[in-house]
Amino acid sequence: MQAAVPGHQLDHYIRVITQTITRSTVQPRKHISKWNTFLAQETRKLNKKREPGAVPIKTSDVSKELSAKWKAMSAEEQEQYTEDMVQSLAEAREAKESGQHNSQMTAFHDVRAVVEHIQREIVNVNQCTGTEFLFLAVRKDIKRFNAPYILRMSDLFDTFFHNTTKFTLTDLVLKLESFFIGGVDGLAWxxxxxxxxxxxxxxxxxxxxxxxxxxxxxxxxxxxxxxxxxxxxxxxxxxxxxxxxxxxxxxxxxxxxxxxxxxxxxxxxxxxxxxxxxxxxxxxxxxxxxxxxxxxxxxxxxxxxxxxxxxxxxxxxxxxxxxxxxxxxxxxxxxxxxxxxxxxxxxxxxxxxxxxxxxxxxxxxxxxxxxASPTFMNFGIGGAVVPPKARKTRKEKGVPRGSRKGKGKGKGKGKENQAK
DNA sequence: CCGAGAGGATTATCTCACCA
DNA sequence: TGGTGAGATAATCCTCTCGG
Structure with a gap:
């Protein structure tokens, strides 16, 4: 793409292709700068005039020259000259901010909507028939946004899984997710x-x-x-x-x-x-x-x-x-x-x-x-939260450890020292 | 473009429980 | 009692955003 349409850094094409956010969308300026619109407008005009195949003119190449022209204009002239451009940039900014163009985000909302629908149906059937349900949903791709999801109609599910597997439902669903994402190796967390x-x-x-x-x-x-x-x-x-x-x-x-x-x-x-x-x-x-x-x-x-x-x-x-x-x-x-x-x-x-x-x-x-929440819940709800076990105060607490450069690498180092 | 600062990830080292 | 490995802690490194 860069070879076909030159004139930008590689990062620009990556953002265009992936439709990821840019700095301008992260924190847009409160007001669109008239000078910037003037600069963009004039640079565009100059680029239109250049020879086909020639290196595109960048704003930085002509900014000094255009600055003199800009300063020579009165405030009213500046306002008049950039009015249309400012408006169109404002519209473009708005569209960029609210427009939906991220497929991962779309998938995320799809999953959420379907899960919500299923939850509604399960709750209805549970209330009508008394049937117990356990519903798990995990992503199988790390790029997806949806967090693991648990829907269960009774706390007894927690008791059952804890008694039979020694894992809470939270642990299990995390393992399940890791299995789908990383295969069997993912289980070895x-x-x-x-x-x-x-x-x-x-x-x-x-x-x-x-x-x-x-x-x-x-x-x-x-x-x-x-x-x-x-x-x-x-x-x-x-x-x-x-x-x-x-x-x-x-x-x-x-x-x-x-x-x-x-x-x-x-x-x-x-x-x-x-x-x-x-x-x-x-x-x-x-x-x-x-x-x-x-x-x-x-x-x-x-x-x-x-x-x-x-x-x-x-x-x-x-x-x-x-x-x-x-x-x-x-x-x-x-x-x-x-x-x-x-x-x-x-x-x-x-x-x-x-x-x-x-x-x-x-x-x-x-x-x-x-x-105290309702009987159907999301991930992990209802399980007793065990506070962290109190530990002895470390001897080196508060003592700076200093730079570790040159002390070797690898997690086994400490164990090796201990063994010695 | 660059520096500051904050968030997030990684690494080194020690503690502790378990088992032979 | 000593070896082992998981858990816990703190330091450090890396990455990203923001604003000038």
Whole structure:
């Protein structure tokens, strides 16, 4: 393609062929630059005039020359000259943003729609006849987006599989997926592989939920400075974060924590909530007030010993808005509102240390909510979430290990040392 | 195009449970 | 009691996005 239609870097053709996102779609500028449209327009004209087969003129080749021409024009002339182009670029941008052209995404939605339909039918038959159903769905291609899916009509399925195979349904469906994706070898998952896979699935799930909540594609989920990067920009908050620490899944080191997080998102116990205009307005006001207070009031606050919020704000860590309590019976429509920052329930926006821990429900709270869910569930719901086993404090805790360069490679190194 | 920063993946090393 | 390997932890590396 590059040979046939030269003039771009290889990356450009790859993006055109695969229809993947480009930087312009990731974070489009708020306003289309008149200068850019002028530059594009003029370069296009010059390219039309060039000899057939000649090397295409790039904007960088003519920008200086065109800059002089641009500056010579009055503001009105510039406006008039680029008006049409700006409009057509705006339309193209809109089409690019909302247009559906990704076959993987189409497949994902197809699977989801079919699964939803099957779920409805199974529930109906179960209610009419009392027949027990267990329905599993896994992808067989790593490129597909759909996460493993479990639908079961009774908790007894969990008990049965655990008693007979020593695996939970979650473990089994992960193994099943690995079998389809990687063949028999995929079954030989060790802890690390499972952890990595689950982290990846969880990150993808959270991003998908974020996109659904905002109604448009977000380039990536931001965990550090969540309130600034996500809530402030998109008016979305998180409810029911199940862990004491808010961070990206890859930074969670315990497998059980990742499982808990994944299950919480999959079940909806943890979810994004889009704020209404009023709610967002209030949230934004408070957010800006808190930040202003943190900057302006730090010295006097420390001196009079009052004003914990501002003191905590200066801790340099911004914790996202996390709903303080998970309702016993999840009802998003009713519980989506109170994430507006008030002094009681939005501790997360101003607290970085002590308050954040108390504000976020413990793992057991999330688990109890899960078990209170309906009888048909998604992946992993209803299984008891076992907290990580307490371990001895490591001797080298807090001691920097230093560079490992030149210390040899391969996982067996530590074992070899131990053997010695 | 480039640097900063964040997310995600990989690697090295230690702990612990199990078994002969 | 010692060997073995899975699990756990922390450091480091790699990749990507964003904004200037």
């Amino acid at each position: 060790n802890y690390l592989e499972r952890l990595v896979q689950l982290k990846s699935l969880t990150a993808a799930l959270i991003k998908e939920k974020l996109n659904n909540a905002t109604g448009h594609q977000i380039s990536r989920m931001v965990y550090t400075n969540f309130d600034e990067a996500i809530t402030l920009k998109h008016g979305v908050v998180i409810k029911g974060w199940p862990l004491s620490k808010f961070c990206c899944p890859s930074h969670i080191t315990s497998c059980s924590d990742v499982e808990l997080l994944y299950n919480a998102w999959q079940s909806g116990a943890t979810h994004f909530v889009k704020l209404s205009n009023d709610e967002y307005g209030r949230w934004r006001t408070q957010y800006l007030q808190h930040h202003a207070a943190a900057i302006q009031e730090l010295p006097p606050i420390n001196s009079d010993g009052n004003g914990q919020s501002a003191t905590v704000l200066t801790a340099n860590t911004t914790v996202p808005v996390v709903e303080a309590t998970i309702p016993a019976v999840p009802n998003p429509s009713e519980n989506a509102v109170p994430t507006i920052p008030t002094s009681e329930n939005v501790v997360g926006t101003v607290s970085a240390s002590e308050n954040a821990v108390s504000a976020i429900p413990p793992a057991s709270a999330a688990a109890s909510t899960l078990t």
